[in-house]
Amino acid sequence: MNKKLIFAFLILNFAFSACSNTTPDNPKLILATTTSTQDSGLLDLLVPIFEEAHGYTVQTIAVGTGAALKMAEEGNADVLLVHAPAAEIALMDAGFGRDRFLIMHNDFVIVGPADDPAVIRSTTLAGEALNNIASSQTGFVSRGDDSGTHKKEKSIWASVGITPAWEGYIESGQGMGATLIIASEKQAYTLTDRATYLANQENLDLEILVEGDEVLLNVYHVMTVDPDNWENTNYEGALAFANFMVSDEVQALIKDFGVDKFGQPLFFPDADKTDADLGI
Amino acid sequence: MFFDAEVLQITLLSLQISALATGISLLIGLPLGTLLALGKFWGRSFLLSIVNTGMGLPPVVVGLFVAMTLWRSGPLGELQLIYTPAAIIIAQTVISAPVVTGLTAAALQTLDPRFRLQLYGLGASRLQMIWALWRESRLPLLAALMAGFGSVISEVGASMMVGGNIRHQTRVLTTAIVLETGKGNFDIAIALGVLLLTITFLVNWALTWIQQRAARR
Numbered sequence: 001m002n003k004k005l006i007f008a009f010l011i012l013n014f015a016f017s018a019c020s021n022t023t024p025d026n027p028k029l030i031l032a033t034t035t036s037t038q039d040s041g042l043l044d045l046l047v048p049i050f051e052e053a054h055g056y057t058v059q060t061i062a063v064g065t066g067a068a069l070k071m072a073e074e075g076n077a078d079v080l081l082v083h084a085p086a087a088e089i090a091l092m093d094a095g096f097g098r099d100r101f102l103i104m105h106n107d108f109v110i111v112g113p114a115d116d117p118a119v120i121r122s123t124t125l126a127g128e129a130l131n132n133i134a135s136s137q138t139g140f141v142s143r144g145d146d147s148g149t150h151k152k153e154k155s156i157w158a159s160v161g162i163t164p165a166w167e168g169y170i171e172s173g174q175g176m177g178a179t180l181i182i183a184s185e186k187q188a189y190t191l192t193d194r195a196t197y198l199a200n201q202e203n204l205d206l207e208i209l210v211e212g213d214e215v216l217l218n219v220y221h222v223m224t225v226d227p228d229n230w231e232n233t234n235y236e237g238a239l240a241f242a243n244f245m246v247s248d249e250v251q252a253l254i255k256d257f258g259v260d261k262f263g264q265p266l267f268f269p270d271a272d273k274t275d276a277d278l279g280i
Numbered sequence: 281m282f283f284d285a286e287v288l289q290i291t292l293l294s295l296q297i298s299a300l301a302t303g304i305s306l307l308i309g310l311p312l313g314t315l316l317a318l319g320k321f322w323g324r325s326f327l328l329s330i331v332n333t334g335m336g337l338p339p340v341v342v343g344l345f346v347a348m349t350l351w352r353s354g355p356l357g358e359l360q361l362i363y364t365p366a367a368i369i370i371a372q373t374v375i376s377a378p379v380v381t382g383l384t385a386a387a388l389q390t391l392d393p394r395f396r397l398q399l400y401g402l403g404a405s406r407l408q409m410i411w412a413l414w415r416e417s418r419l420p421l422l423a424a425l426m427a428g429f430g431s432v433i434s435e436v437g438a439s440m441m442v443g444g445n446i447r448h449q450t451r452v453l454t455t456a457i458v459l460e461t462g463k464g465n466f467d468i469a470i471a472l473g474v475l476l477l478t479i480t481f482l483v484n485w486a487l488t489w490i491q492q493r494a495a496r497r
Contacts, residue, residue: 070464
């Protein structure tokens with residue numbers, strides 16, 4: 001039934017594309033993104049608007065940033081919305097991406113039990129906080145899944161010259177939501193993006209202890225996959241999506257997203273800024 | 281990371297957990313299945329249909345209920361079992377016990393009822409009779425054991441939820457495959473998948489060998 005409907009829809013699409021210029025030649029667009037943008041609900045708001053305005057059918061695949069970048073490399077995605085700048089630049093340099101635009105940021109926070117056994121609440125620098133956790137050997141749950149969040153955590157450990165390896169340091173290998181639950185159950189610390197923490201807050205016995213450090217910025221870029229490597233990629237659609245994300249209309253939507261539910265925005269639009277403005 | 285100490289540790293943990301869960305399921309399923317097959321009591325067929333439904337329990341649902349029970353906020357939270365191998369064993373036992381029970385009951389019910397009468401006629405005690413029936417249906421009983429093991433070694437939803445996929449502690453082969461796929465390491469994920477299939481094959485090969493040797497006797 002559903003397949004028939006889709007088929008009928010495709011036929012109609014073909015019929016209309018002859019007389020309309022809003023329907024693209026290849027309407028199927030694969031967007032590879034991170035679980036954090038999917039879980040926050042932002043894409044549920046933006047993707048239907050894009051589909052409506054440009055006539056594409058977007059298939060959103062939410063995976064870890066590592067897998068999203070791999071999908072771009074292997075031509076299994078057309079456009080990416082990801083948050084691992086260093087790895088993204090490496091992919092651009094290797095010739096797998098064509099355009100890359102700054103879209104928005106939110107931030108990471110370090111959460112932990114309210115009694116704060118490692119005494120990190122008074123610290124303002126993320127590196128100092130992790131240092132305290134390591135030297136007191138208290139529990140810390142790492143994503144351990146090569147995601148953008150995990151890459152960020154590893155870079156902070158590296159910045160203070162610590163290789164985390166003590167009894168209480170564990171790797172969940174799961175998404176942010178599941179990792180927060182494990183940290184809450186074990187009354188351990190973890191690094192999380194603010195949006196996922198806010199969305200799960202009511203089920204968690206954890207508090208935000210460290211926030212506001214510049215290294216904790218979580219910056220999202222949209223990136224189109226270079227069609228020269230894979231002829232089946234939909235570059236036209238990818239570029240349309242990238243331009244849509246930096247448009248004034250979408251930037252305004254990002255600015256207000258989540259305010260009604262959480263009393264604070266989950267993301268901050270950055271299309272009018274450069275990487276240097278954000279210190280990366 | 282392939283064929284290194286970590287893969288070995290993950291593989292051994294998977295085997296230990298699933299073998300223990302299957303073993304416990306056998307201890308539960310063999311007597312319970314026998315009771316359901318041979319017993320005459322009110323509600324027997326109702327209980328049997330519950331067990332048969334249990335043979336198709338979705339692992340994620342089992343994982344959810346076991347997790348809710350074992351969380352610190354749950355009724356058994358004080359045992360502090362969540363995110364330990366013991367938690368996975370509990371969940372996997374809940375998954376495989378109905379399989380072993382249901383198939384045991386089915387195996388015993390296919391025996392000719394006259395065989396039981398004959399045993400009674402020869403003066404067998406109740407225990408002797410059950411022992412003789414188990415021996416008689418050892419082929420389908422071993423098949424029940426294989427089905428029970430197969431249902432848990434290949435299961436990922438419950439292990440992920442109650443174990444937490446914690447490295448060096450509760451990471452098993454199936455959850456490691458999910459993780460490596462998520463990381464984009466498809467080659468490692470495939471290699472782990474082949475390893476899992478190989479192990480499942482070897483275990484079933486051994487059990488089938490025992491089964492077929494029994495068949496010839």
